[in-house]
Amino acid sequence: MPSSHSPQATLTSTTAAWPRLVLGSTSPYRKELLARLGLPFETCSPRTDEQPLPGESPAALALRLAQAKAQDVCQQLQIASSSDVLVIGSDQVAELHGQALGKPGDHQRATEQLRAMRGQEVHFHTAVCVMRPASQFASTHLSTVTVTFRDLSDADIDTYLLAERPYDCAGSAKAETLGIVLLERIVSDDPTALIGLPLIATARLMRDAGADALAWRRALR
Numbered sequence: 001m002p003s004s005h006s007p008q009a010t011l012t013s014t015t016a017a018w019p020r021l022v023l024g025s026t027s028p029y030r031k032e033l034l035a036r037l038g039l040p041f042e043t044c045s046p047r048t049d050e051q052p053l054p055g056e057s058p059a060a061l062a063l064r065l066a067q068a069k070a071q072d073v074c075q076q077l078q079i080a081s082s083s084d085v086l087v088i089g090s091d092q093v094a095e096l097h098g099q100a101l102g103k104p105g106d107h108q109r110a111t112e113q114l115r116a117m118r119g120q121e122v123h124f125h126t127a128v129c130v131m132r133p134a135s136q137f138a139s140t141h142l143s144t145v146t147v148t149f150r151d152l153s154d155a156d157i158d159t160y161l162l163a164e165r166p167y168d169c170a171g172s173a174k175a176e177t178l179g180i181v182l183l184e185r186i187v188s189d190d191p192t193a194l195i196g197l198p199l200i201a202t203a204r205l206m207r208d209a210g211a212d213a214l215a216w217r218r219a220l221r
Helices: 028-035 058-077 107-117 154-164 178-182 199-208 213-219
Strands: 003-005 020-023 041-043 085-096 099-101 121-132 137-149 183-187
Touching (some): 028 041, 028 199, 058 085, 058 099, 058 121, 178 183, 199 213
Parallel strands (some): 020 041, 020 085
Antiparallel strands (some): 121 137, 137 183
């Protein structure tokens, strides 16, 4: 079942025409990012197998999983054609030398990931899918951020991991906090993409779906 999330804005009678907004993720990073729009939304955990398919590229994996998560949440909510729900699904996959780097899960695997990435360029592929079943809208976007890591010492890596414990982050790095000191350079057209949800693309897809964030905010006054 979806769980409620309450940013500052709340639904009123003036917003009855707006869809029910559901984020298909329980990631605290994605929740924090979507909350920046100041819109009322819920979260629902997708039941999606995140294993890559044989021969699937990291970018294709991110796109497929974002769409699969949005579809799964729609199914969980059992959305009827008369319901008006807008679902956002997202996924991030880190890529090093053509290979996908997932969430490390523990200190040892995070150490191995960061050792492999030191002095290297890593591509973080973040996909978002927006679905509004009532109007048969579904669209997906991929944002790729290229990150150059410093040539980190083992002591640097260990100090960072013990301080941040980023074991639930693809590539073991949280650039929005202490992880920024691990990096030499970030190349991106959307700074939020690296954190886990490309808000520029998300807002554009919401507009395309007929749910402009600024118009919605005006309705909340």
